[in-house]
Structure formats: structure tokens, C-alpha cells
Amino acid sequence: MARAILEHGPATAAVLAERLDLTAAAVRRHLDHLVEDGTLEARDQRVYGSRRRGRPAKVFALTDAGRDAFDQHYDDLAVEALRFLAETQGDDAVLEFARRRVAFIERDYERLVAEQPDLSPAAALARVLTDEGYAARVRGLPLVGGHAAGEQLCQQHCPVSHVAHEFPQLCEAETEAIGRVLGTHVQRLATIAHGDGVCTTCIPVPTRTGTSDDREQK
Template sequence: MAQSILEHGASTAAALGERLDLTPAAVRRHLDHLVEEGAVVAQDPRTPLRRGRGRPAKVFVLTEVGRDGFDQQYDDLAVDALRFVAETGGDDAVREFANRRVAFIEERFDEVASAHSHLSPAEVLAQLFTDEGYAAAVRTLPGSNDHEVGEQLCQQHCPVSHVAHEFPQLCEAETEAISRVLGRHVQRLATIAHGDGVCTTYIPSPPTDTSNSEKEKVSS
């Protein structure tokens, strides 16, 4: 029944019964179960549906919980596919796949940086990841005397976390791509794939150019 709502959108109990060839009692039983699980919710239709006198029929729509159930099926398919890649092509093939998946980081970094010149490099990365469904943000880390010691790139959501739990190459490829576009080493501190609440990457502040100050010391 949830599959039918996913494919056809908001549906009345009558429409579901007709599509699935179920009796009204059977439809109600299934819907009550889905509502209890939090997979669907009943709403008033945006455009009232005519059914004679009385209030318009409620429509049932999938919730985020309901959609997550289908996302898990796609995760299972992705894991199976990567297992096949690993079995037939080895670890190198899995790493190549992981690198291709995060190619958007290097392909779009300059484009986003040019379009949003007010953003720092870390904030550009956050925008990139957010566009890809990661819900990312940047947190500045102050050091002594309020000098910045670096930033943290925080990804509140990871669309491949279930897959990355078995194939950490996906996380590793992300981290390596971030290092390349920034031109400095970064460190992954936490990942959703391994049970943390957020994926966190430490980005150190760029090294300061001390050549001029050293020259001044010598000349004085």
C-alpha cells in the first residue's frame, strides 16, 4: 500500500482500494497500521474531492519515515552492487567508484567559489555538500587570543551512510578530495556511517607566510 502511495502520490482510501482490489475494511486495516508506524499521515486534500454531502475525503501521504523505508531498499541495492564490484574488480575498483562519486567536489568547487565570492573555502565546500543532500555547515574553531586555529565542516546528513558503513572507501574519497581542493591536509574526526551523529572534518587554518617577517628581522 505504501508503494502505491509512493507511485501515485496522495491517495484516498477509496482510490487505494480500487487500485489494489481491496475491501474498505482491508484498506482501513492497512492504513491504520501504516499510520501507527508513522509511515503515512492523513491530510485534507488541497483541492476538496467531491463525494456528495459531508466533509471531503482525507488523503494519505507518505511521511519521511515512510520514504526512509524505500531509501533503505536502495541502500541494500547499492551495497549489493559494491560487493559485486569488490568481488570482481577488487579494492582498486571500489576506490575508483568512490573517487568518481565524489568527483563533484573538484568539478564544482571553482564554479561555486566564483558564484559566491563572500564564502570561505570551507563554506564553499559546505554549499557543495548541501547541494548534494548532506546538509552541511561550517563551525569556526577559535584558539588562544581569539586567533582561528581552523574550521570544522559538519555534515548533518549523509545520503550514503548505510553503504559507507561497509565500504569506508566512500568516506576516504571524500576526505581526500577535500584535501586536494583546499591544498592542505584535513582530518576526518567523525562519521555518521560509524555511529556518530554527524560527519565532522577538521580543516586547519592555512599556514601564514612568515618570509616577510623573517626578512624584516634580518634587515633590522
């Protein structure tokens, strides 16, 4: 039904029922669902010439979210642009672009930590990534010798996974930024771009060094 509107433009329930060979009741049931989930919106039908009696029928049109559900070929365009950048300026230019793209991580992390200082560093980072569409969360790693081995940052979604499959610089720059905001070396264990179900990054517990007093006692 959404594709019919995409291909033919906004339409009334009656027009859709005729076009799709469905009953009016079935069409209205589907339309109610599509409006509820934000795929479609109902608009007043424009009336040209003399107006008939009664309220004008509603027409249903795709929302921006509804259009985004269809293939937009943005990934193909991004890959072609990065290929051109690599061919004309070299791989270093691609990496610089990738670093600039993830600059939001450090910028937004600093702001969030200042606003909510009670958040742990990893939790704040997950919030920043989630706000950018990465659906990130943090989970603890199994205990080793009775001590926490660290945490694991899990990103359930990657907005650029199809592009990163050909240009790993995108993942590399993201990992660098994560390490900088957390102030420790982190290790990427899996990425959606390379066929894994989730992007996972190991965040080790910082190594504790003794104080000067501790060293003097030893």
C-alpha cells in the same frame, strides 16, 4: 494512512475511512496534513460510464517523496554491487568508483566560488555538500594561544552512510576531495558511517610562511 495507499493504491477519503475504521473528519484532517507536507497529492477521480450528479470525489495518491519515505532497499543494492566490484576487480576499483562519485565536490566548488567569490572556502564547500544532501555547516574551533586553530566542517547527514559502513573508501574519497578543494591537509574526526552522530572534518588554519623581505630582515 500513507501505507494503506501504498498497499492498495489511490483512494478517496470515504474509502480510507472505511478501510481504516476512522471517522470521515479524522481522515480528512490526516489527509490535509499529508498533502501539505508533500506525502500525498489529490487528484480528480476518473469516472467510467455515465457520470453521476455533483463533483467527482478526489482520490489521494502517494507522491514521489511519499514513496521515498518507505524502505526502498537501495542501500542493500548498492552494497551488493560494491561487493561484486570488490570481488571481481579489487579494492582499488571500489576506491576509483568512490572518487568518481564525489567528483561533484571539485566541479561544483569551482563553479560556486566563481559565482560568489566573497564566500570563504569552507563556507563554499559546505554549500556544495548541502546541495547534495549532506546538511553541512562550518564552525570555528576554540582559540589556541589567542589564535584561531582552524575550522570544523560538520555534516549532519550522509546519504551513503549505510554503504560507507562496509566500504570506507567512500569516506576516504570524500576526505581527499575536501582537502584538494581547500588546498590543505584535513583530518576526519568522526563519521556517521561508524556510529557518530555527525561527520566532522578538522580544517586547520594554513601555516603562514614569511615573505622574502621578512626572511631578509631576520
